[in-house]
Amino acid sequence: MSEKVLMKGNEAIAEAAVRGGCRFFAGYPITPQNEVPEYLSKRLPEVGGTFIQAESEVSAINMIYGAASVGARALTSSSSPGISLKQEGISYIAGAELPCVIINMVRSGPGLGGIQPAQGDYFQAVKGGGHGDYKLIVLAPSTVQEAVDMVYGSFDLSEKYRVPVLILGDGMIGQIMEAVSLPEMRDVSKIKKPDWALDGKGSGSNRKIINSLYIEPDVLEKMNIKLAGIYRQIEENEVKVEEYLTDDATVVITAYGTVGRIAKSAVNILRSKGIKAGLIRPVTLFPFPYFAYEKAASSNNVKKFVTVELSMGQMIEDVKLGVNGKKPVEFFGRSGGNVMSAEDIVDFIISKEV
Numbered sequence: 001m002s003e004k005v006l007m008k009g010n011e012a013i014a015e016a017a018v019r020g021g022c023r024f025f026a027g028y029p030i031t032p033q034n035e036v037p038e039y040l041s042k043r044l045p046e047v048g049g050t051f052i053q054a055e056s057e058v059s060a061i062n063m064i065y066g067a068a069s070v071g072a073r074a075l076t077s078s079s080s081p082g083i084s085l086k087q088e089g090i091s092y093i094a095g096a097e098l099p100c101v102i103i104n105m106v107r108s109g110p111g112l113g114g115i116q117p118a119q120g121d122y123f124q125a126v127k128g129g130g131h132g133d134y135k136l137i138v139l140a141p142s143t144v145q146e147a148v149d150m151v152y153g154s155f156d157l158s159e160k161y162r163v164p165v166l167i168l169g170d171g172m173i174g175q176i177m178e179a180v181s182l183p184e185m186r187d188v189s190k191i192k193k194p195d196w197a198l199d200g201k202g203s204g205s206n207r208k209i210i211n212s213l214y215i216e217p218d219v220l221e222k223m224n225i226k227l228a229g230i231y232r233q234i235e236e237n238e239v240k241v242e243e244y245l246t247d248d249a250t251v252v253i254t255a256y257g258t259v260g261r262i263a264k265s266a267v268n269i270l271r272s273k274g275i276k277a278g279l280i281r282p283v284t285l286f287p288f289p290y291f292a293y294e295k296a297a298s299s300n301n302v303k304k305f306v307t308v309e310l311s312m313g314q315m316i317e318d319v320k321l322g323v324n325g326k327k328p329v330e331f332f333g334r335s336g337g338n339v340m341s342a343e344d345i346v347d348f349i350i351s352k353e354v
Contacts, residue, residue: 003181004179004180004181005179005180005182006177006178006179006180007144007177007178007180008035008174008175008176008177009144009147009169009172009173009174009175009176009177009178010032010033010034010035010036010039010105010174010175011035011036011039012144012147012148012178012180012182013036013103013144013147013148013151013167013169013174014035014036014039014040014043015039015043015148015182016147016148016149016151016152016182016183017040017075017101017151017152017155018040018043018044018047018049018185019152019182019183019184019185019186020073020151020152020153020154020155020156020183020186021073021155021186021188021191022044022049022073022074022075022101022155023044023047023048023049023050023072023073023188024044024049024050024064024067024072024073024074024075025037025040025044025049025050025051025052025074025075025076025077026052026053026054026059026060026061026063026064026067026074026076027052027053027054027057027060027076027077027078028053028054028055028056028057028059028060028078028082029053030078030079030081030082031079031107031115032079032105032107032115032117032171032174032175033077033078033079033103033104033105033174035174036077036103036105036174037051037053037077040075041053050067056085057078057082057083057085057086058085058086058088058089060076060078060086061076061085061086061088061089061090061093062089062092064076064089064093064100064102065089065092065093065096065098067100068093068098068099068100069096069098069197069198069210070197070198070199071193071194071197071198073101073155073188073191074100074101075100075101075102075103076100076101076102076103077102077103077104077105078102078103078104078105079104079105079106079107079171080104080106080107080108080109080113080118080120080121081107081109081111081112081113083102083104083121083124083129084124084129086102087124087129087130087131088130088131090102090129090130090136090164091128091130091131091132091134091212092212093164094130094132094134094135094136094163094164094212094227095132095134095212095223095227096210096211096212097162097163097196097227098162098164098210099155099158099159099161099162099163099164099165100158100164100165101151101154101155101158101164101165101166101167102136102164102165102166102167103151103166103167103169104121104125104166104167104168104169105169105170105171105173105174106118106119106120106121106168106169106170106171107170107171107337108120108310108335108336108337109121113336113337114336114337115171115337116171116336116337116338116339117170117171117172117173117258117310117337117339118170118171118310118311118335118336118337119170119256119257119259119309119310119311119314119315120310120311120312120314120335121168122168122285122309122311122314122315123314125138125166125168125285125286126138126285126286126288126318132224133224133227133228134227135163135227135231135234135286136163136164136165136166136286137154137157137158137161137163137164137165137166137234137238137284137286137287138165138166138168138284138285138286139154139165139166139167139168139283139284139285140168140169140256140257140260140282140283140284140285141167141169141173141257142173142256142257142258142260142261142281143173143178143261144173144176144177144178144180145178145179145180145181146283147167147169147173148180148181148182148183149183150167151167152183154167157238159194161230161233161234162196162230163230163231163234168257168285169257169258170257170258170310172258172339173257173258196208196210198210231287234286234287235287238284238287239284239287239288239289239291240282240283240284240289241280241281241282241283241284241289241292242260242279242280242281242283243278243279243280243281243292244264244267244278244279244280244281245267245271245276245277245278245279246278246279246280246296247278248276248278248301249276249277249278249296249301249302250275250276250277250301250302250303251270251275251276251277251278251302251303251304251305251306251349252277252278252279252280252296252302252304252305252306253266253267253277253278253279253280253305253306253307253308253345253349254279254280254281254282254293254305254306254307254308254315254319255279255281255307255308255309256281256282256283256285256309256315259308259309259310259340260279260281262308262339262340262341262342262345263279263281263308263342263345264279264281265342266308266342266343266345266346266349267279269342269343269346270346270349270350273346273350275349275350275353276301277349278296280292280293280296282315285315288318288322289322290318290321290322291322292322293305293319293321293322293323294322294323294324296323297322297323297324297326297327298326302327303327303328304327304328304329304330305319305323305327305328305329305330306329306330306331306332306345306348306349306352307319307329307330307331307332308332308333308340308345309331309333310333310334310335310338310339310340311333311335312333312335313331313333316329316331330352332344332345332348332349
């Protein structure tokens with residue numbers, strides 16, 4: 001790690017991608033992620049990479065499909081409506097078992113909505129926003145440093161399972177400036193080109209083909225079963241979660257991303273007021289840390305869970321699955337680009353205690 005530097009979130013994420021071996025980017029401008037492509041438009045050519053501002057989000061994601069097919073470490077970024085436009089291509093990429101990294105700096109919606117931060121894309125991210133039976137590995141950073149570390153490692157993670165990785169951030173992560181330690185630059189010459197990557201060689205039965213079209217039902221079903229097996233491996237090996245002061249907690253707050261850090265402050269305030277609060281923050285949204293909720297729900301100390309989101313309530317469904325009816329699960333959310341404070345969370349919980 002280098003010494004710490006002060007960087008805006010979007011620019012730090014872009015630099016982390018370059019240092020992680022990214023050499024191809026295709027995207028299209030949309031607030032609040034514009035600094036990612038802006039930064040990469042200058043940075044990628046400096047390291048021999050390729051930057052393309054596509055004519056649309058649809059074009060951009062299909063360019064990622066092509067670059068990933070030949071073994072390039074490919075990245076695209078966008079924000080909510082732009083990610084929606086990419087969904088068909090994302091499904092194709094998942095169906096073709098191609099690794100890539102996708103960044104979504106979520107803005108408020110639905111529709112064109114507004115440019116303020118939100119978490120209304122949770123369902124789209126973790127339930128498969130496009131068509132068919134597929135999953136993405138979904139990571140939710142709460143700080144710029146965590147986002148840097150996630151992006152840097154996401155290319156290796158994606159290639160390990162041949163599954164796209166989605167970094168689910170929001171306008172706060174993208175626009176905030178924080179001190180970060182940037183990882184070392186990967187030597188891309190030492191990154192082995194995968195055996196499956198297209199290389200223009202071979203013919204007939206020896207020809208490599210990247211495809212997601214399977215006309216025969218039995219062949220497609222076999223492919224779906226194979227992918228489901230890969231997703232189970234990811235669930236077994238890649239779950240990450242932060243638990244804060246949950247050992248003796250009577251109220252467990254749960255939140256992800258930037259709301260997770262706000263919720264942690266709320267826990268500290270509640271503790272100072274004599275309420276034993278704790279926090280479960282999913283770091284991976286898929287795979288979701290159901291076990292953390294099962295464990296907490298089985299504790300005699302825990303009386304209830306409070307799910308806090310910048311939405312009308314989406315992650316709460318997975319929280320309820322983890323709790324499995326053992327304890328009540330309440331919801332506190334803001335939407336439209338409004339962001340709750342730690343004091344707002346405290347006031348909500350105290351009001352329910354009365």
